[in-house]
Amino acid sequence: MGFRCLLLxxxxxxxxxxSEKETTTESTPGPMTVQVQLNWFPESEFGGLYEAEQxxxxxxxxxxxxxxxxxxxxxxxxxVASGQVDFAVVSGPQLLTLRSQGAKVTAIFSTFQRNPRxxxxxxxxxxxxLDSLWKSxxxxxxxxxxxxxxxxxxxYGGQKLSFVPYTGSLAPFIGKKVDAMQCFAxxxxxxxxxxxxxxxxxxxxxxxxxxxxxxxxxxxxFLEKHPERVSGFTSALRRGWxxxxxxxxxxxxxxxxxxxxxxxxxxxxxSSRLPAFVESSxxxxxxxxxxTAQRWEELQQQLVELGQIDRQAAGKIGTPFxxxxxxxxxxxxx
Amino acid sequence: MKGGARFWSLxxxxxxxxxxxxxxxxxxxxxxxxxxxxxxxxxxVLQALVDEPSRLLAAxxxxxxxxxxxxxxxxxxxxxxxxCLTWVPLARRGVYPLTLILQMVPLVxxxxxxxxxxxxxxxSVIAAACIVSIFPVIASTLDGLQSVDPGLRELFRIYGAGKxxxxxxxxxxxxxxxxxxxxxxxxxxxxxxxxxxxFVGSYGGDQAPLGSVxxxxxxxxxxxxxxxxxxxxxxxxxxxxxxxxxxxWWLLRRWHTSVH
Numbered sequence: 030m031g032f033r034c035l036l037l038x039x040x041x042x043x044x045x046x047x048s049e050k051e052t053t054t055e056s057t058p059g060p061m062t063v064q065v066q067l068n069w070f071p072e073s074e075f076g077g078l079y080e081a082e083q084x085x086x087x088x089x090x091x092x093x094x095x096x097x098x099x100x101x102x103x104x105x106x107x108x109v110a111s112g113q114v115d116f117a118v119v120s121g122p123q124l125l126t127l128r129s130q131g132a133k134v135t136a137i138f139s140t141f142q143r144n145p146r147x148x149x150x151x152x153x154x155x156x157x158x159l160d161s162l163w164k165s166x167x168x169x170x171x172x173x174x175x176x177x178x179x180x181x182x183x184x185y186g187g188q189k190l191s192f193v194p195y196t197g198s199l200a201p202f203i204g205k206k207v208d209a210m211q212c213f214a215x216x217x218x219x220x221x222x223x224x225x226x227x228x229x230x231x232x233x234x235x236x237x238x239x240x241x242x243x244x245x246x247x248x249x250x251f252l253e254k255h256p257e258r259v260s261g262f263t264s265a266l267r268r269g270w271x272x273x274x275x276x277x278x279x280x281x282x283x284x285x286x287x288x289x290x291x292x293x294x295x296x297x298x299x300s301s302r303l304p305a306f307v308e309s310s311x312x313x314x315x316x317x318x319x320x321t322a323q324r325w326e327e328l329q330q331q332l333v334e335l336g337q338i339d340r341q342a343a344g345k346i347g348t349p350f351x352x353x354x355x356x357x358x359x360x361x362x363x
Numbered sequence: 364m365k366g367g368a369r370f371w372s373l374x375x376x377x378x379x380x381x382x383x384x385x386x387x388x389x390x391x392x393x394x395x396x397x398x399x400x401x402x403x404x405x406x407x408v409l410q411a412l413v414d415e416p417s418r419l420l421a422a423x424x425x426x427x428x429x430x431x432x433x434x435x436x437x438x439x440x441x442x443x444x445x446x447c448l449t450w451v452p453l454a455r456r457g458v459y460p461l462t463l464i465l466q467m468v469p470l471v472x473x474x475x476x477x478x479x480x481x482x483x484x485x486x487s488v489i490a491a492a493c494i495v496s497i498f499p500v501i502a503s504t505l506d507g508l509q510s511v512d513p514g515l516r517e518l519f520r521i522y523g524a525g526k527x528x529x530x531x532x533x534x535x536x537x538x539x540x541x542x543x544x545x546x547x548x549x550x551x552x553x554x555x556x557x558x559x560x561x562f563v564g565s566y567g568g569d570q571a572p573l574g575s576v577x578x579x580x581x582x583x584x585x586x587x588x589x590x591x592x593x594x595x596x597x598x599x600x601x602x603x604x605x606x607x608x609x610x611x612w613w614l615l616r617r618w619h620t621s622v623h
């Protein structure tokens with residue numbers, strides 16, 4: 030028994046035992062402190078989160094939200110799955126992969142309705158389409174482990190391409206050390222344009238791969254214990270996004286302070302491009318952040334076909350999302 | 364004691380500890396239902412190795428190549444630089460403290476610059492492995508050469524031996540035990556340098572070495588593949604350490620007490 034206790038203590042120490050904190054925060058009056066792990070540095074993609082935090086809308090929902098900066102080596106998805114943080118910004122494919130491995134995480138908000146992920150090339154590049162690029166022996170700066178690269182490999186071949194790691198620096202692309210790089214049409218492409226590098230973006234969404242690429246995920250234990258807090262979180266976040274899309278200037282200024290590499294010019298231009306990706310007929314009918322079962326099922330099917338998720342393990346996924354309270358509350362959960 | 368029996372008597376205690384740790388790990392994962400994305404069991408890691416042997420072995424080969432060349436550069440460069448610093452006292456006072464920079468600058472910070480200087484692929488990774496592992500060789504060579512018996516040095520001087528001859532026949536052999544201590548430390552560091560260099564400086568896809576396999580598997584939450592790649596990297600480190608030990612034993616076996 031003593032040995033078992035010792036092992037339990039060791040593992041709790043290694044992976045972070047959160048029970049004490051939860052008990053404390055629950056028993057004390059005032060807002061409950063929760064942490065949101067971002068998967069990248071502060072930029073307009075997180076505008077709604079910072080807007081809600083800056084305006085105190087999370088606090089009104091009884092939450093003291095800490096937004097933790099991310100980066101290329103921050104395993105945000107694993108952190109929320111293990112309960113190290115309560116919420117995290119993860120990609121839809123990551124969330125399904127984790128659920129297929131038994132992780133208890135649920136998507137509660139999709140920032141983008143249309144996948145802004147793409148491949149950017151110089152405007153004077155000989156590659157005029159994803160097809161011509163992917164059939165060449167070009168060097169692409171990108172994370173070749175990501176599902177969308179596998180998708181493109183399956184669609185267009187890609188056997189001759191060389192991949193080099195993307196660590197967040199645009200310098201190799203600007204210096205033409207690489208022929209193409211992965212990007213968000215709302216982020217890197219804008220930065221390049223403002224650096225005086227004319228470019229063309231090939232959107233992956235146009236090839237038939239259009240997952241919910243940036244979702245807010247919650248740890249299921251937290252969701253089960255505090256459903257009303259999660260609901261309050263998503264309502265505040267929805268309000269944050271609606272407000273940020275209308276007037277992003279103040280929050281952009283704040284994010285620029287947190288990430289000085291993102292100039293105000295980039296943030297302004299980037300946020301002006303967001304509505305095309307954040308809004309859709311679904312969001313008009315329901316609310317910003319809305320997700321449909323059909324699109325999650327389509328993604329699951331695609332990931333199984335790509336070999337990212339084992340066909341048998343896909344059975345463990347279940348319902349991976351919970352919609353934010355919509356305009357018509359009765360439709361929540363779809 | 365015969366070679367085989369001696370090898371076995373040296374090997375069984377660490378092997379036993381490794382086996383025990385693996386059993387505890389396997390039992391703990393089952394007992395506490397630890398999900399694979401947090402900590403895969405040893406059996407799952409083994410399964411990952413079995414599932415993709417050609418990809419992982421090819422990756423190991425690429426990392427081994429960079430590690431070996433990087434280690435060879437640091438071994439030769441470290442011995443030459445350490446010897447030069449012994450010969451020129453002014454250079455020793457001026458340059459030796461600066462070589463400490465190699466030890467102190469975090470590799471992750473300079474690795475992106477290596478890509479700028481050497482381009483992607485094996486040259487950057489070799490440079491990373493060399494930068495991280497060269498200092499122990501310089502320091503141990505310097506210590507070894509400075510510890511040579513002054514009486515013997517005087518004898519060589521009286522017989523009119525030149526600098527190179529004294530180095531080759533007296534200083535270098537006398538410094539070998541120290542040099543091999545530095546090389547053993549450098550062997551482990553070369554693996555670390557190669558893997559970190561690969562995180563930012565290597566090709567992915569079909570040309571991926573172990574460092575790229577690790578970052579790619581992390582993105583896919585394939586923790587079992589991450590651990591499999593780490594195990595292979597550790598095996599490379601052990602192999603290089605063993606190789607250095609073997610070479611040290613072969614060179615020192617006739618005269619130095621450390622190998623008896």
